[in-house]
Amino acid sequence: MGFLQRPVVVTADINLNVVALTAVGLLSRLWQLAYPRAVVFDEVYYGQYISFYMKRIFFLDSSGPPFGHMLLALGGYIGGFDGNFLWNRIGAEYSSNVPVWCLRLLPALAGALSVPMAYQIVWELGFSPCAAMGAALLVLIENALVTQSRLMLLESVLIFFDLLAVLSYLKFFNSQKHRYGRRGVSSPAGNSLSSQLTALLCPRPFSLSWWFWLTLTGMACSCAVGVKYVGVFTYLLVLGVAAVHAWHLIGDQTLSNVCVLCHLLARAVALLVIPAATYLLFFYVHLALLCRSGPHDQIMSSAFQASLEGGLARITQGQPLEVAYGSQVTLKNAFGKPVPCWLHSHQSTYPVIYESGRGSSHQQQVTCYPFKDVNNWWIIKDPRRHQLVVNNPPRPVRHGDIVQLVHGMTTRFLNTHDVAAPLSPHSQEVSCYVDYNISMPAQNLWRLDIVNRESDAEVWKTILSEVRFVHVNTSAILKLSGAHLPDWGFRQLEVVGEKLSRGYHESTVWNVEEHRYGKSQEQKERELELHSPTESDISRNLSFMARFSELQWRMLTVRSDDSEHKYSSTPLDWVMLDTNIAYWLHPRTSAQIHLLGNIVIWASASLATMVYALLFLWYLLRRRRKVYDLPEDSWLRWVLAGALCAGGWAVNYLPFFLMEKTLFLYHYLPALTFQILLLPVVFEHISNHLCRSQLQRSLFGALVVAWFASACHVSNTLRPLTYGDRSLSPSELKALRWKDSWDILIRKY
Amino acid sequence: MSFKVSFSVPRPAATPHSRRCWELQFLEPVFSRARPARPSRSVMLRATSRLPAARAATTLSAQPRGRRPAPRRRRKELHFPGHPELPLGDFLAGRLARPRVPAGRRAILRRGRMPPAVGRGLAGSELRPRRGRCGSQAARAVGPDVAAEATARSPKRPAPGSRRFEAAGRWALLALVTLMSFATRFHRLDEPPHVCWDETHFGKMGSYYINRTFFFDVHPPLGKMLIGLAGYLSGYDGTFLFQKPGDKYEHHSYMGMRGFCAFLGSLLVPFAYLTVLELSQSLPAALLTAALLTFDTGCLTLSQYILLDPILMFFIMAAMLSMVKYNSCANRPFSAPWWFWLSLTGINLAGALGVKFVGLFIILQVGWNTLSDLWHLFGDCSLSMVRTQVTMGKHLTARILCLIVLPMALYTATYAIHFMVLSKSGPGDGFFSSAFQARLSGNNLHNASIPEYLAYGSVITVRNLRMAIGYLHSHRDLYPEGIGARQQQVSESSVHLCGSRAKLSAVTEPAVTTYLHKDYNNLWIIKKHSTNSDPLDPSLPVEFVRHGDIIRLEHKETSRNLHSHYHEAPLTRKHYQVTGYGINGTGDSNDFWRIEVVNRKFENRIKVLRSQIRLIHLATGCVLGSSGKILPKWGWEQFEVTCSPYLKGTLNSIWNVEDHINPKLPNISLDVLQPSFPEILLESHMLMIWVLWPLPIWWLLYELLGLHKCGSQISNYGNSGLKPKDNEFTSKPWHWPINYQGLHFSGISDMDFRVYLLGNPVVWWLNLLSIGLYLLSGSIVAVAVQRGARLPAEVEGLSWVLLRGGGQLLFGWMLHYFPFFLMGRILYFHHYFPAMLFSSMLTGILWDTLLRLCAWSLACFPLAGGIHAVGILSLLLGIAYSRVLGREASAQVNLDPLGEGLDSAQGV
Numbered sequence A: 001m002g003f004l005q006r007p008v009v010v011t012a013d014i015n016l017n018v019v020a021l022t023a024v025g026l027l028s029r030l031w032q033l034a035y036p037r038a039v040v041f042d043e044v045y046y047g048q049y050i051s052f053y054m055k056r057i058f059f060l061d062s063s064g065p066p067f068g069h070m071l072l073a074l075g076g077y078i079g080g081f082d083g084n085f086l087w088n089r090i091g092a093e094y095s096s097n098v099p100v101w102c103l104r105l106l107p108a109l110a111g112a113l114s115v116p117m118a119y120q121i122v123w124e125l126g127f128s129p130c131a132a133m134g135a136a137l138l139v140l141i142e143n144a145l146v147t148q149s150r151l152m153l154l155e156s157v158l159i160f161f162d163l164l165a166v167l168s169y170l171k172f173f174n175s176q177k178h179r180y181g182r183r184g185v186s187s188p189a190g191n192s193l194s195s196q197l198t199a200l201l202c203p204r205p206f207s208l209s210w211w212f213w214l215t216l217t218g219m220a221c222s223c224a225v226g227v228k229y230v231g232v233f234t235y236l237l238v239l240g241v242a243a244v245h246a247w248h249l250i251g252d253q254t255l256s257n258v259c260v261l262c263h264l265l266a267r268a269v270a271l272l273v274i275p276a277a278t279y280l281l282f283f284y285v286h287l288a289l290l291c292r293s294g295p296h297d298q299i300m301s302s303a304f305q306a307s308l309e310g311g312l313a314r315i316t317q318g319q320p321l322e323v324a325y326g327s328q329v330t331l332k333n334a335f336g337k338p339v340p341c342w343l344h345s346h347q348s349t350y351p352v353i354y355e356s357g358r359g360s361s362h363q364q365q366v367t368c369y370p371f372k373d374v375n376n377w378w379i380i381k382d383p384r385r386h387q388l389v390v391n392n393p394p395r396p397v398r399h400g401d402i403v404q405l406v407h408g409m410t411t412r413f414l415n416t417h418d419v420a421a422p423l424s425p426h427s428q429e430v431s432c433y434v435d436y437n438i439s440m441p442a443q444n445l446w447r448l449d450i451v452n453r454e455s456d457a458e459v460w461k462t463i464l465s466e467v468r469f470v471h472v473n474t475s476a477i478l479k480l481s482g483a484h485l486p487d488w489g490f491r492q493l494e495v496v497g498e499k500l501s502r503g504y505h506e507s508t509v510w511n512v513e514e515h516r517y518g519k520s521q522e523q524k525e526r527e528l529e530l531h532s533p534t535e536s537d538i539s540r541n542l543s544f545m546a547r548f549s550e551l552q553w554r555m556l557t558v559r560s561d562d563s564e565h566k567y568s569s570t571p572l573d574w575v576m577l578d579t580n581i582a583y584w585l586h587p588r589t590s591a592q593i594h595l596l597g598n599i600v601i602w603a604s605a606s607l608a609t610m611v612y613a614l615l616f617l618w619y620l621l622r623r624r625r626k627v628y629d630l631p632e633d634s635w636l637r638w639v640l641a642g643a644l645c646a647g648g649w650a651v652n653y654l655p656f657f658l659m660e661k662t663l664f665l666y667h668y669l670p671a672l673t674f675q676i677l678l679l680p681v682v683f684e685h686i687s688n689h690l691c692r693s694q695l696q697r698s699l700f701g702a703l704v705v706a707w708f709a710s711a712c713h714v715s716n717t718l719r720p721l722t723y724g725d726r727s728l729s730p731s732e733l734k735a736l737r738w739k740d741s742w743d744i745l746i747r748k749y
Numbered sequence B: 001m002s003f004k005v006s007f008s009v010p011r012p013a014a015t016p017h018s019r020r021c022w023e024l025q026f027l028e029p030v031f032s033r034a035r036p037a038r039p040s041r042s043v044m045l046r047a048t049s050r051l052p053a054a055r056a057a058t059t060l061s062a063q064p065r066g067r068r069p070a071p072r073r074r075r076k077e078l079h080f081p082g083h084p085e086l087p088l089g090d091f092l093a094g095r096l097a098r099p100r101v102p103a104g105r106r107a108i109l110r111r112g113r114m115p116p117a118v119g120r121g122l123a124g125s126e127l128r129p130r131r132g133r134c135g136s137q138a139a140r141a142v143g144p145d146v147a148a149e150a151t152a153r154s155p156k157r158p159a160p161g162s163r164r165f166e167a168a169g170r171w172a173l174l175a176l177v178t179l180m181s182f183a184t185r186f187h188r189l190d191e192p193p194h195v196c197w198d199e200t201h202f203g204k205m206g207s208y209y210i211n212r213t214f215f216f217d218v219h220p221p222l223g224k225m226l227i228g229l230a231g232y233l234s235g236y237d238g239t240f241l242f243q244k245p246g247d248k249y250e251h252h253s254y255m256g257m258r259g260f261c262a263f264l265g266s267l268l269v270p271f272a273y274l275t276v277l278e279l280s281q282s283l284p285a286a287l288l289t290a291a292l293l294t295f296d297t298g299c300l301t302l303s304q305y306i307l308l309d310p311i312l313m314f315f316i317m318a319a320m321l322s323m324v325k326y327n328s329c330a331n332r333p334f335s336a337p338w339w340f341w342l343s344l345t346g347i348n349l350a351g352a353l354g355v356k357f358v359g360l361f362i363i364l365q366v367g368w369n370t371l372s373d374l375w376h377l378f379g380d381c382s383l384s385m386v387r388t389q390v391t392m393g394k395h396l397t398a399r400i401l402c403l404i405v406l407p408m409a410l411y412t413a414t415y416a417i418h419f420m421v422l423s424k425s426g427p428g429d430g431f432f433s434s435a436f437q438a439r440l441s442g443n444n445l446h447n448a449s450i451p452e453y454l455a456y457g458s459v460i461t462v463r464n465l466r467m468a469i470g471y472l473h474s475h476r477d478l479y480p481e482g483i484g485a486r487q488q489q490v491s492e493s494s495v496h497l498c499g500s501r502a503k504l505s506a507v508t509e510p511a512v513t514t515y516l517h518k519d520y521n522n523l524w525i526i527k528k529h530s531t532n533s534d535p536l537d538p539s540l541p542v543e544f545v546r547h548g549d550i551i552r553l554e555h556k557e558t559s560r561n562l563h564s565h566y567h568e569a570p571l572t573r574k575h576y577q578v579t580g581y582g583i584n585g586t587g588d589s590n591d592f593w594r595i596e597v598v599n600r601k602f603e604n605r606i607k608v609l610r611s612q613i614r615l616i617h618l619a620t621g622c623v624l625g626s627s628g629k630i631l632p633k634w635g636w637e638q639f640e641v642t643c644s645p646y647l648k649g650t651l652n653s654i655w656n657v658e659d660h661i662n663p664k665l666p667n668i669s670l671d672v673l674q675p676s677f678p679e680i681l682l683e684s685h686m687l688m689i690w691v692l693w694p695l696p697i698w699w700l701l702y703e704l705l706g707l708h709k710c711g712s713q714i715s716n717y718g719n720s721g722l723k724p725k726d727n728e729f730t731s732k733p734w735h736w737p738i739n740y741q742g743l744h745f746s747g748i749s750d751m752d753f754r755v756y757l758l759g760n761p762v763v764w765w766l767n768l769l770s771i772g773l774y775l776l777s778g779s780i781v782a783v784a785v786q787r788g789a790r791l792p793a794e795v796e797g798l799s800w801v802l803l804r805g806g807g808q809l810l811f812g813w814m815l816h817y818f819p820f821f822l823m824g825r826i827l828y829f830h831h832y833f834p835a836m837l838f839s840s841m842l843t844g845i846l847w848d849t850l851l852r853l854c855a856w857s858l859a860c861f862p863l864a865g866g867i868h869a870v871g872i873l874s875l876l877l878g879i880a881y882s883r884v885l886g887r888e889a890s891a892q893v894n895l896d897p898l899g900e901g902l903d904s905a906q907g908v
Helices: A016-030 A043-055 A066-079 A100-124 A129-141 A143-149 A155-180 A193-200 A208-227 A231-251 A257-289 A302-306 A312-316 A522-530 A544-557 A571-575 A599-624 A632-658 A665-690 A694-717 A719-723 A730-736 B022-027 B029-037 B043-048 B054-067 B087-096 B103-111 B116-124 B137-153 B160-186 B199-211 B222-233 B255-280 B283-294 B297-303 B308-328 B336-355 B359-378 B385-421 B501-508 B677-692 B695-705 B761-786 B793-817 B829-857 B866-895
Strands: A327-333 A342-349 A364-369 A377-381 A402-407 A414-420 A428-432 A446-450 A467-471 A477-484 A493-498 A510-517 A581-585 A592-595 B449-451 B459-464 B524-528 B550-555 B561-568 B576-581 B593-597 B613-617 B623-630 B639-644 B655-661 B667-669 B743-746 B755-757
Touching (some): A016 A100, A016 A129, A016 A143, A066 A100, A066 A155, A066 A257, A100 A129, A100 A143, A100 A155, A129 A143, A129 A665, A129 A694, A143 A155, A143 A665, A155 A208, A155 A231, A208 A231, A231 B761, A257 A544, A302 A312, A302 A544, A312 A510, A402 A414, A467 A510, A571 A632, A571 A665, A592 A719, A599 A632, A599 A665, A599 A694, A599 B359, A632 A665, A665 A694, A694 A719, B160 B255, B160 B283, B160 B297, B222 B255, B222 B336, B222 B385, B255 B297, B255 B308, B255 B829, B283 B761, B283 B829, B283 B866, B297 B308, B297 B829, B308 B336, B308 B793, B336 B359, B336 B385, B359 B793, B385 B677, B449 B655, B761 B793, B761 B829, B761 B866
Antiparallel strands (some): A327 A377, A327 A510, A342 A364, A364 A493, A377 A402, A402 A446, A428 A493, A446 A467, A467 A477, A477 A493, B449 B667, B459 B524, B459 B655, B524 B550, B550 B593, B561 B576, B576 B639, B593 B613, B613 B623, B623 B639, B743 B755
């Protein structure tokens, strides 16, 4: 009953700076959010995915994991969007059923919250409130960040989670430092609500707030990765910094071994296990939401397709599970490259002489055909019997059985022999045997090899079994070579017998997709009725992990062939803002939205990074000679700020040089945000440590103020291009074209 | 960074004279042999010899003798009482172990914590602070006090005679390792007597050097020059064609070239042996490494043929060895051996880079080593600031001189020789710019004379700068139905334009010895856009074409104009189609192009060969370029030419004028336009980098140079498979360390003699296991050190070996392996072998150290000391035995016509 004796007191310590920054952040990002009421730039892609979510149709997007898309879809869900909008071109007007404001709300909120977070980060790094304020204001007025936040795009969300990961790690790290009682000079404890909580809850290791911030770090990291793959670089950076700190912890001999172990375990759980679990969770929700078949089904395996409502599941539902002698099947190749296709044959034969002068067997062609066709049906036959129908009871085919494959329409046997294949001369030709060529005996026995079997007596199952056909006479393996046959083969895909097969390759693996028991006679059909097929609920057979791994693998390997874009750019163009992207142009006036940064901020941020690097090197060399220019704690602050801000810039920027995909200016925004955070850090450092007299300090302060004023001015000048709210005259537009490489649209009347 | 060890084994007596420099024993054996006679002569002489690692092994004998007084037998039978029957043990013992330790000493050792064998092994392995000329690494690592202490504990210098034996034993061991290596590599070197695998390229390129015919290859020239030199010296006349794998050499002398490669390949084993010895100071570790490499079938196979790999690996290993050697001289800067090893490092770096660009990795390693070395020097606060600056300046200059300037000079020199030797026109001409081709005798641009500046009415050929092989080309064939310009397929002949690859492939025919003759379909007439009057009319004045002019380009053969319009190009859908249009030069306004000079050095006029021009389409604003994609059959598989609306300037859209005919202008000799040597160097590098990158061009290169891999008929792949060779030859980097699949060197299906490049599985899997074990043990040790655990001196010494020596090797392995994951080009199994060398060395050090640690921790049990000896011996024997097994398997392979037993062998 202690609370009766002492009054319950809640002390809230509110940092008005943060509140004010949040307010202006919201204002700048949410102002006229629903304008323009038209599809702007990449909204055309993300909008499609939102529609898919609303209609719960499965899709595959190789650009990133599903969390970001789901967040956007959440906006649609809040706004009651029914998904009925044709996202076909940039600039199309939204119909009235599209809740534009709601759809754009989440990215805008993320963008707005980045402003106070920038403040908090610089603050937690141990710099002055003034520097923190500067960082937040720079993020606030950076035009490119504003533009990107106000649309249905994911960069602002990504930046939000990147910053959140860094911020919560810093909070965690600082709460850890309390234990040693050497909090930095400008400790923010007691100034903000969270810090107050921290202080209240006794900032010791393994306290509640300690756990909270540590877990939040992990969660934020996985959210960043879940929004876009590039988030992984920030994750790695945070992991790296945490590893260095953990290494120091190991070296701390005042701690007991058990204590160190607990510390390490806690970090491992929070920074490795939790993110992995969260990442899986995204996919779980994603797959749970998208349960209907859709346009991207073809890319996935048959089993995956069958797990979706409609599509293949509609065909395969109720078909017998176990393939028996006499079954009629279609065989799909598991490789799916260049296109998913089915084993196929048709009346035409191989040409007697190829263009290269080689000869063929002149037997019936066997190909792989990417469309559903009646010629894709094959009958599994027992070589010892003549009948092509299923017995009663059905005799299932097992691993290791010898079978013959009979082409349904032409009743010819799948055959291979020692004749070079048309396009892959090292492999054997595969044909349907025609017996007019007596010198070539039929070699049509195939041994069934179930690749994913669990035991050696496993039965061949529809859709689920991955099988290989090994030719009995020559040990060749039925394989899709991936080459397109010339005109005589109707440009279908070549199928060959691979003689020297080295290990497992997907191109040699086939699975049964459609399956029915043979019913060529009336009587047999009745039999079929009697032995009602075993219902196969395949969707339940495919576990979440199997679906996840397949989906993830496809997302990473599917290449969309976007080669060139009018506004694509190279990483070198980004540092000094040599490029822009026109996002939208008003259909009648010349009001337009551009992704165009505040060039003063970009240039000075790049400069600050350089200055930081040089100063850092200089101090490092001096320290090596035991000359300590900085007091130890400011040196540590300086290093940590560099590791997180300059490091954040580097890891978010440099990897793009190695990427082969089409790059755009907006890919630079996360790196830019980190670079902006470094700017006030460098200013404060110069002012505190490099300006020797008060006079110099004042002068420098005045310079910074002047510089900031110019940044504000530039930001204001470019504002029409950021919000697109004002139509500018051609001469004004020309005046805004400060760089020749900027592409500003000028309407010709 | 050099590794630094400190080890203090309790020793009964101390003398400062037992520190000697192992390096110089190789350099100056005379000195070291002279040394025992006058033990305390001078600092310099003292430092020439250092306690040899060999003594580690010598003392293997001490333990059994100490524990069980064996009857004094002759040395050879004495030392491994448990395994008298093992030949290798016998050998080891014979070479190394000698009854040398005085009895009193033995007693003390026995009383020590360490089993004597291990203790003595460590004594050899380590740990002695070397303060002589080359030795203070240990002192640097642990600080002066420990060093002094360790010095105080140094054992008594053995009698001079024994040291001579020791040195002899060590030399003999090295000689034996070398001998084994040479014996295996040269065994049946002449088989098979036909061209194997890439011999077809490198042998051919060697022949080009002998014939002085110009060619182009993606690798720098040094390796092929050396092959050519070896062939030249051994009497090969360059007449063998090296057309395809499987061609019989017959009377041609090929053994010189193979012998040269095998010679360099054989040296890898002693190099690895010495490197490991230097890093770990432990003979068993070195022997283990040598055994791994000697008995590895992969290394063996790769060293036996005319390939770049043995040469490359030779330079890599030599650079590594000299770097390690130079590290151990670090305490004696600016001495003769220091300079020697430093400059040798630089020379080997140049060699490695000069053979293949893979050499960059070892350069990175040496660079990193140098940086950390300088960093430590810089942090050496025993010197005053001023002294430091002077010293640092000297150090820095020395390194820049030896590791940057010297390699650069040598590398450039190889190119100078390359271009000097290859003075005749040959198959590589087409890759290079026209200005370059003017240098080559036999080329039709050689000694040619053409008008210097472009004027209206000139007949020209236009060549793409980026494509390096493409001329703007047109012919009478139409674009097929459904592609691009649909409106004029019936009556108009729309002409498509291509870089003329098909024409160039004629180069591959052996009959064509000079540069290709001009195809008339490459000729264009440059005309003013406004008039159709013949500019060659003598009454009109000559008018030069200038930057910014609006022109028309008329195809000379078909009299159609270069034309573009808003139709998508056949392959690059976002670009516009380029066609030929019009009749007899009359077209429409879509035929107008603005000509822009990119490098405007010549007063806006357009200079033949040297001006780089862009053609901007006037109506659509797009720029003429080549997309680099290859058209299907209907386009004769030539390159697609498009008009790109994206004006971002790349080399794809830059052209230059090559041939130039204009009777109204005076001709000048092309010689004045010849590029200077730096320009040539730059051009050939740009070309190499560019060719190495994208896949289709790589494929093209093979076609152009006639470098088909055996039997693969590239043309059959058509457009669908832009792969250079059969899918089976290529592999993924993750295949390599697990020895997943090998590489056929010879005998695809029907030849009786089959060579298959595949590592000895025992060796490779042991290496793989060792890397994992190393990471595990390394991190345990590192954590222990970080936790401030007080390690016993022996363990500490071993941990240093593990962390420093092993760390360097692991770094080398990573550097030579991981970058391949980033490479887009086609990869082969043999790319892994440099990394494999490093991982073998790591295996040697790891197992030796682990076994020593094991023996140490079990020291309380009797015979624990034997663990090390037994472990090393069983590893050695296991490796050797696996090789014997492999040989049997290979015999089966030779008998097996179906090739089913191809997993494990090489056909020797």
